[in-house]
Amino acid sequence: MTDSLTLPPPALAPRVPGPAGLPRLLPATGTVPVDLRAHLARHGSLRYAGAPGRLAAEAAAAGLTGRGGAAFPVARKLAAAAEARPAPLVAGNGAEGEPASSKDRSLLWISPHLVLDGLQLAAEAAGSGTAVLYVQRNQRLNSQLAQAIAERAAAGIDAVRVDLVPAPDRFLAGEESALVSRLTGKPARPAYRPVRGLPRLAPGQAALVQNVETLAHLALIARYGAAWFRLAGTQAEPGSMLVTLHLADGRTSVTEVPLGIGLADLLGLDTVATGPGGDIVPSAGGPVRAVLVGGYHGAWLPAAEAARLPLANAALRPLGAAVGAGVVAALPADRCGLAETARVARYLALESAGQCGPCFNGLPRIAAALDHLAGPRPDQRARADLERWAGLVTGRGACHHPDGSVRFIRSALRVFAVEAGLHERGRCTGTDPRPFLPLPAGRPASDADWS
Amino acid sequence: MTGITHTTALWYASRATGVVTMLLLTAVLLLGILVNRQGRLPGLPAFAVTGLHRNVSLLAVAFLAIHVITAIVDPYVTIGLAAAVLPFISGYKPFWLGLGAISLDLIAALIVTSLARARMSRRAWRGIHWLAYAAWPLAVVHSIGSSSDGRGGLVLGVLVGCVLAVAAALAWRLSRAAREIPRAGRAAAALSHMSARKADLS
Numbered sequence: 001m002t003d004s005l006t007l008p009p010p011a012l013a014p015r016v017p018g019p020a021g022l023p024r025l026l027p028a029t030g031t032v033p034v035d036l037r038a039h040l041a042r043h044g045s046l047r048y049a050g051a052p053g054r055l056a057a058e059a060a061a062a063g064l065t066g067r068g069g070a071a072f073p074v075a076r077k078l079a080a081a082a083e084a085r086p087a088p089l090v091a092g093n094g095a096e097g098e099p100a101s102s103k104d105r106s107l108l109w110i111s112p113h114l115v116l117d118g119l120q121l122a123a124e125a126a127g128s129g130t131a132v133l134y135v136q137r138n139q140r141l142n143s144q145l146a147q148a149i150a151e152r153a154a155a156g157i158d159a160v161r162v163d164l165v166p167a168p169d170r171f172l173a174g175e176e177s178a179l180v181s182r183l184t185g186k187p188a189r190p191a192y193r194p195v196r197g198l199p200r201l202a203p204g205q206a207a208l209v210q211n212v213e214t215l216a217h218l219a220l221i222a223r224y225g226a227a228w229f230r231l232a233g234t235q236a237e238p239g240s241m242l243v244t245l246h247l248a249d250g251r252t253s254v255t256e257v258p259l260g261i262g263l264a265d266l267l268g269l270d271t272v273a274t275g276p277g278g279d280i281v282p283s284a285g286g287p288v289r290a291v292l293v294g295g296y297h298g299a300w301l302p303a304a305e306a307a308r309l310p311l312a313n314a315a316l317r318p319l320g321a322a323v324g325a326g327v328v329a330a331l332p333a334d335r336c337g338l339a340e341t342a343r344v345a346r347y348l349a350l351e352s353a354g355q356c357g358p359c360f361n362g363l364p365r366i367a368a369a370l371d372h373l374a375g376p377r378p379d380q381r382a383r384a385d386l387e388r389w390a391g392l393v394t395g396r397g398a399c400h401h402p403d404g405s406v407r408f409i410r411s412a413l414r415v416f417a418v419e420a421g422l423h424e425r426g427r428c429t430g431t432d433p434r435p436f437l438p439l440p441a442g443r444p445a446s447d448a449d450w451s
Numbered sequence: 452m453t454g455i456t457h458t459t460a461l462w463y464a465s466r467a468t469g470v471v472t473m474l475l476l477t478a479v480l481l482l483g484i485l486v487n488r489q490g491r492l493p494g495l496p497a498f499a500v501t502g503l504h505r506n507v508s509l510l511a512v513a514f515l516a517i518h519v520i521t522a523i524v525d526p527y528v529t530i531g532l533a534a535a536v537l538p539f540i541s542g543y544k545p546f547w548l549g550l551g552a553i554s555l556d557l558i559a560a561l562i563v564t565s566l567a568r569a570r571m572s573r574r575a576w577r578g579i580h581w582l583a584y585a586a587w588p589l590a591v592v593h594s595i596g597s598s599s600d601g602r603g604g605l606v607l608g609v610l611v612g613c614v615l616a617v618a619a620a621l622a623w624r625l626s627r628a629a630r631e632i633p634r635a636g637r638a639a640a641a642l643s644h645m646s647a648r649k650a651d652l653s
Contacts, residue, residue, distance in 0.1 A: 189634070192573040349642060354634030357486060361497035364641035392502055398573065449635055 018224030022240055023256035025216050026110050033144060036151045039113035046117045047222050048124055052082045055125040061226035063238040068093055068211030069325040071313060080198050081126035081208040088198055088206040090123045092215050094135040095167035095174030098295045099438050100327045103242035104212050106254040109141055112148040118215025121222050123160045126208050130160060134179055137166040168450050171351035175399050176209050187450035189353040190399030213242055234260035237312050246329035247285035260312045263291060267330045269307040280333045281307055287333035290415050294324030296344050297404025299411035320411060329437060336430025338419055340437050341412035342374040347439050348405040358396035363405055365389060370409060377426045386413060461525035466600055468518040473594055475511035477613040480587050482507060484620045488627040512562055547596030550589050557586035
């Protein structure tokens with residue numbers, strides 16, 4: 001990692017040899033929650049860094065980046081938090097508003113103590129006395145987490161108290177400034193915020209927000225060291241990450257993979273044979289037309305192109321895609337990509353926080369045009385209109401919701417251009433009308449839905 | 452002295468661009484009120500009204516710049532560079548030009564804060580944007596006071612038209628304030644609006 005920060009030397013080399021191979025964050029099999037006793041038996045007790053700044057140095061050496069989607073260097077945030085006065089509030093972000101992602105939920109359910117360890121470490125690094133865990137309003141998950149926190153309190157292993165804060169079930173609820181807004185008692189809507197530095201709860205009071213998976217990685221790095229973390233992943237993007245896979249046969253799973261793994265390996269795509277259409281690639285779950293990488297703010301890739309790419313930002317960013325929060329979906333060959341995109345675009349439009357005109361007026365207009373394009377014999381101007389309107393909303397919101405939504409929609413116009421041409425002539429290659437990409441039912445009806 | 456000669460060209464240019472600037476500023480204010488109340492213009496998506504508001508305001512700034520520069524450069528009356536931005540120090544009609552200078556400063560503040568909007572809090576930007584309601588009337592009074600054009604004839608007619616248009620827009624804004632759609636429902640309202648219109652077409 002190239003980093004201009006001056007940091008103290010990393011803590012001494014790992015005291016314990018780390019477990020070999022993957023998975024690291026989840027048990028090898030099963031979805032049974034790991035209780036405190038099993039957690040301590042597997043990983044030993046939590047090692048605090050001992051001095052402020054040490055964890056930041058170790059995270060820098062490990063090259064750990066945020067796993068919430070933005071891949072921001074964790075060391076930079078930790079170093080900024082260590083310098084902030086008064087000490088920032090530390091928040092673990094498990095809101096996971098993305099409907100196609102379930103990795104944070106799975107991690108919190110199965111390995112809550114890794115996340116809680118990481119939260120304690122982040123609080124120590126920030127010199128903070130309070131920490132919160134921001135999670136979906138899910139009764140079972142919440143009571144299980146409350147139990148895990150109580151278990152730790154009874155064992156006396158936590159330095160700071162942890163409070164659970166429920167997140168509203170909104171796509172944008174996990175956006176950093178929305179989380180901060182929620183912590184100050186306001187609705188969880190994104191806010192305009194300074195471009196640099198940590199987000200602020202109030203003037204002079206900063207917050208350190210890390211995704212829950214990032215915290216779990218920190219807990220392991222503190223125990224086994226940066227060199228162990230780098231055993232997985234690539235030189236530029238080290239470590240492992242949790243991904244939510246949607247295979248072409250409809251199976252969904254959460255699995256831990258090294259960064260840089262081939263998308264072909266991930267989805268079981270056949271890299272040699274191509275299907276009858278030339279653009280259809282056979283896979284373990286059946287023929288695949290296109291691959292969605294990075295979720296609903298991510299991008300579509302043609303299946304044949306995706307089969308040659310690794311899951312790494314270095315390779316995906318030049319193509320307008322990104323690893324994001326690790327959602328990878330293989331669109332079956334019998335579904336219409338435009339219809340799928342139109343459904344999601346409508347959902348994204350309805351998830352606008354209703355604050356910025358270009359977003360709450362522009363996205364519905366774009367979604368309606370895409371719906372038109374997904375239907376039979378669309379107007380020939382629809383595609384040009386979509387491109388023009390997409391340009392008008394990009395970069396015009398308080399948060400990146402319009403930008404991310406437009407990135408996703410534009411990639412569909414690119415990847416499904418042939419399909420759009422067919423629609424104009426009254427044809428469609430999608431033979432299965434059932435929806436494929438997951439979307440929640442319901443939509444914001446009142447401002448109370450954001451609290 | 453009649454007609455445009457090399458000695459009067461700048462004076463005419465300044466007066467003409469002054470009138471055009473006034474018209475453009477009025478358009479900016481009307482579009483701003485429209486944006487604020489989520490109003491529509493026929494044939495234009497609602498979010499494009501925001502873009503129009505921004506682009507017309509930048510056009511107004513270009514005309515305003517020519518208006519000010521030609522007035523300074525014109526040798527017929529002496530208006531210093533400082534008098535263009537500092538109020539009430541001009542040798543020529545200090546009061547009326549002073550109002551124009553204040554208006555210019557306020558508009559500069561609006562433009563700068565809007566260009567730097569991503570780097571400041573929404574509340575601060577909004578607070579400064581309210582100054583538009585001070586800048587515009589100052590510009591109107593400046594137009595009437597600083598030249599004989601604005602005291603009668605066509606230019607006065609234009610000014611009266613501008614004032615009436617803004618008054619009507621303000622009345623509309625106030626009447627719409629009571630019917631504001633809550634934030635959470637805005638996108639849904641826009642989408643249902645569109646589906647309803649699509650149903651009309653088919």
